[in-house]
Amino acid sequence: MSQEPPALDPALGPVSLTRQLCDIASVSGDERAIADAVEAVLLERAPHLSVVRDGDTLIARTELGRERRVAIAGHLDTVPINANLPVRDELDAETGEAVIRGRGTVDMKAGVAVQLALAIELVEPAVDLTWIWYDHEEVSSDLNGLGRAQRNRPELFAADFAILGEPSNGTIEGGCNGTLRARVGVHGKRAHSARSWKGVNAIHRAGALLQRLAAYEAETVEVDGLAYREGLNAVRVGGGIAGNVIPDRCDVEVNYRFAPSKSAEEAVAFVREFFSDADEVEIVDLAPGARPGLDAPLAQRFVRAVGQTPVAKFGWTDVSRFSALGVPAVNFGPGDPQLAHADDERVPVAQIESSYAALRAWLSGDL
Template sequence: MPPLNISAGPVELTRQLCNIPSVSGDERAIADAVEAALHVHAPHLRVVRDGDTIIARTELGRARRVAIAGHLDTVPINRNLPVRNELDAVTGEPMIWGRGTVDMKAGVAVQLALAAELSDPAVDLTWIWYDHEEVASHLSGLGRAVRNHPELFAADFAILGEPSNGTIEGGCNGTLRARVTMRGRRAHSARGWMGVNAIHRAGDLLQRLSRYEADRIVVDGLEYREGVNAVRVEGGVAGNVIPDVCVVEVNYRFAPSRTEEEAAAFIREFFDDADEVEIVDLAPGARPGLDAPLAQRFVAAVGVEPTAKFGWTDVSRFAALGIPAVNFGPGDALLAHADDERVPVAQIEFTAAALRSWLAADERPAQARA
């Protein structure tokens, strides 16, 4: 595998990064490539590695520090690598097509290019590229690195390069997964009246889900949309047996105004007729944090109106550390994980230019800069 050429700029670097397969659990090669490239192209950064997570920091003694992060892993590849160049069928604008272009190697490419370029930024910077984002939250490389090196994550503001179409998305919804179990009694299907069909019992539960209208909740001026959806159903014994167990896996996306405990209580009440409700994954949301001074300056510098982030992202982990955080990256989140994942070249260039301009802007009085 050829080494990464960070000096080629964020557009070409997007292609290079995407062409290194890095499905969750297989990030070693891309982490090696990122670490090696930083040692060559960014000698001004102190680089720390934790598993397949790379942390690179300036240590200039600035009054404020900004953390900028992105994950290295992708969902599985499905005949969509290597990347290719194409033109958008409607607008004719140049696109890069392939797995990871949106979620989120274009964002990582922007960060890597700026990490090498900005040796004298206006604020101290902590760049973070981490493994295991696209899987259960307890596997997160970011979470692991925070536990192992908490001192490296102190910051006044954080930016996560998740795809946001080049706009600023504040905070994020929380996410909960639960296994909801309905029980019955086995019997021969020729004498079904002798048993209790657990799958039929689950039918009422599924109807309840289909009728549910998700809440819209305003948090710190941004409107978040909630949702409760069945994402998997398990049940059945054999073609001639009345099933005695049916499990419906449910995903609840909840507004950041709710705590984890409130979200779990809501789901247990929603399915109060179930035989068992097991919470199997739970991650809190994050409030927008746009009232922080650095966040306000960032919004002003980018020049876009912030919106709410409906999905869960790792801004939640920064919020848990008391660090206000936003999502800002190239790519349309509606194309994340899609087989035709693709990112506009112009968005890569815009996000790089916006971040560069803001991070390089020195707001100190002239006498303080002298």
């Protein structure tokens, strides 16, 4: 017997809706209940939207014949809960502002709440809208619901501009850095540690690579007026098989964050050249960045609606998936991205309200 989805009431506004959404546990892989709840409220209260479901991803679209279309997306899943649900209302000890504290408040159910409230409210927006709520963002990219739905139903994702509701402190973060992970292997020769001169210690050989990484100074690269900070870092080291054996292999896992002015191929070439003296360089994960997406008139009017100077997004986000489709995209949502995944995750109520107001004004054409 199927269970009724939890009831959502967008009429209470995005702040109350944030609490409701957060209290539906939706750790990656367990998004069915929240997807059911969002689908139920769309079908009940948004007859102006056509709704398509792909797994636990929902795509809701207006079909008003407007000249331009905007896609607005947010993910439904969170990282694991750690005694931080249900949410609670507090005054922040440092700022004194009203906050909602708990898992998902920042990453990113406050953004999802803003989107869902507006999706139901805006029956006659100034542009056609594609609203997207998707699963499996916090895990391996091959499981990502946005990517899956784009592959399955590409026709639903055509747009002139896109917004991802990732936390950005209520300002616009343009584009995103690309990310690459590589396994850099160094070989040696096994020997008994009592006769170490008979072998070649791969861990010792890897020391030169680690010293080079430690000395590397990351660049700041300006792209379309925004400054993107790059980074090249060892994130994991492994080697050795026993306490009395000289290791014949050492692997250093490296993460390279590169500015969106570089292509994925250029990033790979840089890493291979940087570690040209290694025995192996295997690229194990690669995702291109996205340029700021602020050149289009739609984006410029959005900047005016928000009223703050855009900044660069250092981390990788799913704006890259829109950029790969030729759709300029930005990040915009309530919450401090530095609190994402933290056990004391909390979002200021004022940021939820201001993000909602700016997005509503822009989409309504009240500028």
